[in-house]
Amino acid sequence: MNVVLELGPKLKEGVKVNEPLALHTSWEVGGPADYFLCPVNVDEIIEIVRFSRKHNLPLQIIGNGSNLLVRDGGIRGLVVKIGDAFCYLQCKGDLLIVGAGTPMTYVARMAAEEALCGCEFMVGIPGSLGGAIIMNAGSFGGYIGEKVSSVKLVSLEGEALVLDKEQLSFAYRWSNLLGRGVIVEASIQLERGKKEESLEKMEYFLAERRRRHPSLPSAGSVFRNLPEQPAGRLIENAGAKGMRIGGAEVSTKHANFIVNRGDATASDILNLMDTVRSMVKEKYDIELQPEVKVVGEEI
Numbered sequence: 001m002n003v004v005l006e007l008g009p010k011l012k013e014g015v016k017v018n019e020p021l022a023l024h025t026s027w028e029v030g031g032p033a034d035y036f037l038c039p040v041n042v043d044e045i046i047e048i049v050r051f052s053r054k055h056n057l058p059l060q061i062i063g064n065g066s067n068l069l070v071r072d073g074g075i076r077g078l079v080v081k082i083g084d085a086f087c088y089l090q091c092k093g094d095l096l097i098v099g100a101g102t103p104m105t106y107v108a109r110m111a112a113e114e115a116l117c118g119c120e121f122m123v124g125i126p127g128s129l130g131g132a133i134i135m136n137a138g139s140f141g142g143y144i145g146e147k148v149s150s151v152k153l154v155s156l157e158g159e160a161l162v163l164d165k166e167q168l169s170f171a172y173r174w175s176n177l178l179g180r181g182v183i184v185e186a187s188i189q190l191e192r193g194k195k196e197e198s199l200e201k202m203e204y205f206l207a208e209r210r211r212r213h214p215s216l217p218s219a220g221s222v223f224r225n226l227p228e229q230p231a232g233r234l235i236e237n238a239g240a241k242g243m244r245i246g247g248a249e250v251s252t253k254h255a256n257f258i259v260n261r262g263d264a265t266a267s268d269i270l271n272l273m274d275t276v277r278s279m280v281k282e283k284y285d286i287e288l289q290p291e292v293k294v295v296g297e298e299i
């Protein structure tokens, strides 16, 4: 089986071989994808999913790569990026119909333009809608799961499906869609509001983000918060803030962020994550759980 010759001609953007995934993740680390595909419509996604099934090739979906740590050896099989071709938004009354590749910030801004309120918290989250639904992304007390009223996806069997609200469940940084297929679109239920108020809220949220978050490449919060306290506080109190391994550093601004100081590898980040976990375990007897998704192989 030859992926480039057999699958390539069926896809507008073709197949890229050995594509460096550091180019597609916000941490800017990670080895190559054997085959990297950017489908431009649902039919192409169905084609890819069926091909991967037929030839027993692993399939990794990525959105904006802002919650992913790809190991330095990269990813075997097919990596499917849901990107620009799925960036669209349509307003139907109080409902937004949004493509899975649409940036969260764009959704928040367009909703405000339409005087729809309830998704201001999305501004500044650097993910796509598809990744945000999988992660049930949220901030400032809001989360995407409570706004989603239906999801269109291509199942791992290669069938296009629509799931409605009753079939979806969400919890802290979790949704029951993980591992179910490729999200292509979702509808988001909002309420009538005032444009100026939404814009003001978003400016406040963005200012808070600038104040709290480091600007170097990262994947946001590395570990899940505990119900009773933020992981960042435990990490800071355990003495790990500012600690470095290779090019990776526990941010001096926010201890639950690990930043890439320019030349970090995925293995630097993983080693630093292990060190931080051991320090917190030692001090508090608490096992921190990663929020970021670690994928791919070691070199």
Ligand SMILES: Cc1cc2nc3c(=O)[nH]c(=O)nc-3n(C[C@H](O)[C@H](O)[C@H](O)COP(=O)(O)OP(=O)(O)OC[C@H]3O[C@@H](n4cnc5c(N)ncnc54)[C@H](O)[C@@H]3O)c2cc1C
Pocket: 026, 060, 061, 062, 063, 064, 065, 066, 067, 068, 082, 100, 124, 125, 126, 127, 128, 129, 130, 131, 132, 133, 134, 135, 136, 137, 138, 139, 181, 182, 183, 184, 213, 218, 219, 220, 221, 293
């Ligand atoms: C500076 C910074 C700040 C952040 N702040 C926040 C925050 O405030 N709140 C928060 O919740 N997160 C935050 N994050 C983390 C991240 O932005 C979110 O988790 C985001 O929702 C991930 O979306 P993505 O498109 O980048 O997904 P990716 O990282 O590409 O993928 C995440 C997961 O979703 C899956 N996936 C992606 N797209 C699809 C699709 N179309 N269909 C099926 N599966 C898919 C992937 O396989 C993977 O399992 C932050 C990250 C950074 C770098």
